[in-house]
Structures are given as C-alpha cells and as structure tokens.
Amino acid sequence: MDDAALTKLLQPEGWGLLNAMPPYEEKLAMAMSGSLRDKGVDPDLVAAVLTQSRLRTRGREKFGEFADGMLFTPAGLEQATRLSVGAQHAGRFRAAGTQKIADLTCGIGADSMAFAASGLRVLATEIDELTAAIATVNLRHFPEAEVRLGDGLALDLTAEGVDGVYADPARRTSSGKRVFDPRAYEPPLDAVWALRDAVPALGIKVGPGIAHDGLPADAEAQWVSLDGDVVEAGLWFGPLAPDGPGRSALVLVTTPEGVRGHAVPPVTGPDLADAGPLQDYLYEPDGAVIRSGRVATVARELDGHLLDPTIAYVTTAHPRPGYALARGYRVLDVMPFGLKRLRTYLRERDVGRLTIKKRGTAIVPEQLRKQLDLRGSSERTIVCTRVAGAQSVIVVEPLAADHQDG
Known part of the structure; x- marks a missing residue:
C-alpha cells in the first residue's frame, strides 16, 4: 500500500467499505474483488481494502477484536x-x-x-x-x-x-x-x-x-x-x-x-543443575525459560534434575499440580533407540497417531513417523533424547490440564 491508496482508504467510501467487509477468506478474495470492480469501485481501492481485510484477519491473533478497527502493513x-x-x-x-x-x-x-x-x-x-x-x-x-x-x-x-x-x-x-x-x-x-x-x-x-x-x-x-x-x-x-x-x-x-x-x-551468571537418572515424570520447560538459560530453576522448583547436562528436560519423582513453567508428562516406558524395536513396540500397542518430541538428537520427527508406518487406532507420545548419555526413546503421556496451569 502506498500513500495514494491510504488516502483513498481513509475517505468515507473506503473506510465504510473496509469496515463492512466480512472476515477474509483467500478462496473468496478473487470473486470479491471482481464483484466490487463490477459495482464500479476504484480498482486501487479494491486492492487496498482486500489487503487490509486480510491483514485485519491475521491481526486478530495479536490484537483480538481491536484489529477490526486498525490498519496494518505486512512488516508492521x-x-x-x-x-x-x-x-x-x-x-x-x-x-x-x-x-x-x-x-x-x-x-x-x-x-x-x-x-x-x-x-x-x-x-x-x-x-x-x-x-x-x-x-x-x-x-x-x-x-x-x-x-x-x-x-x-x-x-x-x-x-x-x-x-x-x-x-x-x-x-x-x-x-x-x-x-x-x-x-x-x-x-x-x-x-x-x-x-x-x-x-x-x-x-x-x-x-x-x-x-x-x-x-x-x-x-x-x-x-x-x-x-x-x-x-x-x-x-x-x-x-x-x-x-x-x-x-x-x-x-x-x-x-x-x-x-x-x-x-x-x-539471575546473573550460569544457572546450573545436576543431571541424573530418569524418574517417574518428565518436564519440558517453557521456551522462554530455555532461551533465558533458566532450566536449572525449573529443576530446583520441581525437586528434580536434568536428564543430561546439555538437554532441557527435567525429571522428577513427583508431579507438581499448577506448574506453569514446564509441560509435564508421566513416564510409561523407556528403551534404547532403534527403528525396528520402536516400530514393533508401537504396533503391538495398536498405535496409529504419534506425537514425537525431540531434543539432543538428530532425528527428524516427520521422517521417523514415515519410517514407522503406523496404522493403528490408539495414540502415544514419545520423547527422543539422551538418557545417561545414550540415545533413547521415552514413552510418555501428558499430564492432565489441572497439573499444568492451575
């Protein structure tokens, strides 16, 4: 959008047209453009209105209902x-x-x-x-x-x-x-x-x-x-x-x-925590905690320790209801990583839908999912990471919501 398009958009006709637009749908945009042009609306104004309608729809993610009264640039x-x-x-x-x-x-x-x-x-x-x-x-x-x-x-x-x-x-x-x-x-x-x-x-x-x-x-x-x-x-x-x-x-x-x-x-300086064996629960710290280098804080608050000194997974013997700084999982099983072993394990349990989480490993989740070729009816979550220095698969189930954000 340039200055001329903005000027047209801010005129009563343009502003009224923009505010009357339905929620933007890409598949309907071309038909909407043609309809407005057929009604004699300036093509430049049509383009500006549709652009702003699209940006307003995207903007609701950040601004909620306020986006419906705002103007945007894509970069802005x-x-x-x-x-x-x-x-x-x-x-x-x-x-x-x-x-x-x-x-x-x-x-x-x-x-x-x-x-x-x-x-x-x-x-x-x-x-x-x-x-x-x-x-x-x-x-x-x-x-x-x-x-x-x-x-x-x-x-x-x-x-x-x-x-x-x-x-x-x-x-x-x-x-x-x-x-x-x-x-x-x-x-x-x-x-x-x-x-x-x-x-x-x-x-x-x-x-x-x-x-x-x-x-x-x-x-x-x-x-x-x-x-x-x-x-x-x-x-x-x-x-x-x-x-x-x-x-x-x-x-x-x-x-x-x-x-x-x-x-x-x-905190200033390094924030360190010990590493130790896998326990009954696994916690994945929030991304902001990881980026700030504060995973050790989560380990202390959960009365737990890291699985590995260089990997942001915390394990503990007890869950903590209402803990918002990390996503919690109950550990169901653990095994050394091996494609054949994992495929057999999951097929025996009729798994067809698999959530794959990873850290500290070169595994590509989408590639692994294709290699497993699962066709069952149940669902599982696995964590591919290092346990005691060895590439491992931890089978987990997410803790209920009341264990997370209470």
Whole structure:
C-alpha cells in the first residue's frame, strides 16, 4: 500500500467499505474483488481494502477484536507486539512512576496503544511516512498519544519532558530477511542502549534469538512466551528492572479470566543443575525459560534434575499440580533407540497417531513417523533424547490440564 491508496482508504467510501467487509477468506478474495470492480469501485481501492481485510484477519491473533478497527502493513504486523504483551511493557513503566514515554520506533503503534491505554502520555515517533500515518490512525482514540514523523534518536528527550523511553528496532531487512546481529538492527542496538544515560527508564524489545554474550551488564534481559510460543525478549534498565540485572523469563498463559503471568526472577551468571537418572515424570520447560538459560530453576522448583547436562528436560519423582513453567508428562516406558524395536513396540500397542518430541538428537520427527508406518487406532507420545548419555526413546503421556496451569 502506498500513500495514494491510504488516502483513498481513509475517505468515507473506503473506510465504510473496509469496515463492512466480512472476515477474509483467500478462496473468496478473487470473486470479491471482481464483484466490487463490477459495482464500479476504484480498482486501487479494491486492492487496498482486500489487503487490509486480510491483514485485519491475521491481526486478530495479536490484537483480538481491536484489529477490526486498525490498519496494518505486512512488516508492521509481523513485528508488532501482541496487546497482552504490550500491557506487560506498560505495567513496567507505570510501576517505575513514568509519566510520559517516548516510543522511538513505534511502527504501526501497537506498544503505544498499550502505553496510552494504561494512562501514560505517549510521544510516538516513526521514520517511515506511511507507517507513521497508519500509527496515527491506530492511535486515534487516545488523545494522550502524539505520533510524530522523524528519527526518534534525534529527540531532545529532556525538552520533551520524557521520563521513559521504549524502542523496538527493526529486525528485518527491506526484503523481509530476519536480522540476528544487534548491530544490524535499525536503529543499531548500541545507539539505543546509549539513551539510558539520558533517561534511565529504558526498555528495548529485541529478538528472542539474541545471544547472552554481549548483553549489557546493567540490564534485565527477559524472554517472554505466550501460550507456549516465545514471542520476544526485552532489555530493561534502571527503574524498569526493580529486581536487578540478569536473565529472567515471563510465561504468559491465556485463561478464561484473562492472561496470567508466571515470572522467573533475574539471575546473573550460569544457572546450573545436576543431571541424573530418569524418574517417574518428565518436564519440558517453557521456551522462554530455555532461551533465558533458566532450566536449572525449573529443576530446583520441581525437586528434580536434568536428564543430561546439555538437554532441557527435567525429571522428577513427583508431579507438581499448577506448574506453569514446564509441560509435564508421566513416564510409561523407556528403551534404547532403534527403528525396528520402536516400530514393533508401537504396533503391538495398536498405535496409529504419534506425537514425537525431540531434543539432543538428530532425528527428524516427520521422517521417523514415515519410517514407522503406523496404522493403528490408539495414540502415544514419545520423547527422543539422551538418557545417561545414550540415545533413547521415552514413552510418555501428558499430564492432565489441572497439573499444568492451575
């Protein structure tokens, strides 16, 4: 979408047409396009409306019903923070006493929406003109939020009365390729880190694949998951890190009552745990816990130990109901890995549907499933990993939901 298409979209005809669109279905898009064109609708407007309808449908995963009143760019939606996670960001600034926050790389305005909704005054900057215009639309219901076109790093933060800074640097190239080197972010991470000298309350969203080596010693680095998916990492400085620097994790779980958070407090240096024999229960730590290097914390809390010093599986003699930091399984059987042995074992038990989990092995689950050629009627879960240094298969059954998220 270009500026001309956006202008047409924001006219009463375009806005009304977009808001009247049914949920987007790819198989109906061509017919819908033809029908609108036959009715005399500008072809450029048709294209813009269908694009936004498609993006709104995708956007519901991150924004729920709010997506139906928003505009998006594909790249902006890809990088945008989910509203439930943005609320966590806003909570940090509120708890630190922040009054006015500068969102230096606001994109389509996702985090700025969460900040403004929490009562913070927001100065949102965006260097791309089209994206800034879209952010303005998305923030139209928040009078306490101002969107400004320009380089956020050029702001005079003191003159603007800003006492909190947030940035979400771009982590993809113009062609869409993911960027892993923080020095290649836009703006570069070093340039954003330097702002903590002017405003200590600084938060930065980074990719969850960021390496531990090279993280600033004065930051809390927190990895965040939502319903089992690792969605981001964040660096928090000064009053935004009240528990001090180090690596932490936040596991968010959606429940009927709302999103519940389960935090692992920060720790500096290595977090180690012993390894030992397989016991009656196996736990797979949440991805945010693994990325933050806090698997040992899970082992201690479960009164268990690792299966292997280098593999993120914890085993324990007793289940822990309501434990949200790891997915639990009851161990049913264990055997050395061997294709023929495993095929015979599963066929004898009439297994046709197989969930394959793996860690610390070169096994490719889809390839293994084809090689097993199972045709039974029952279901099993297996874990392919190392036990006492040997490639093994652990047959497990997932613990009931009340053992997980109580």
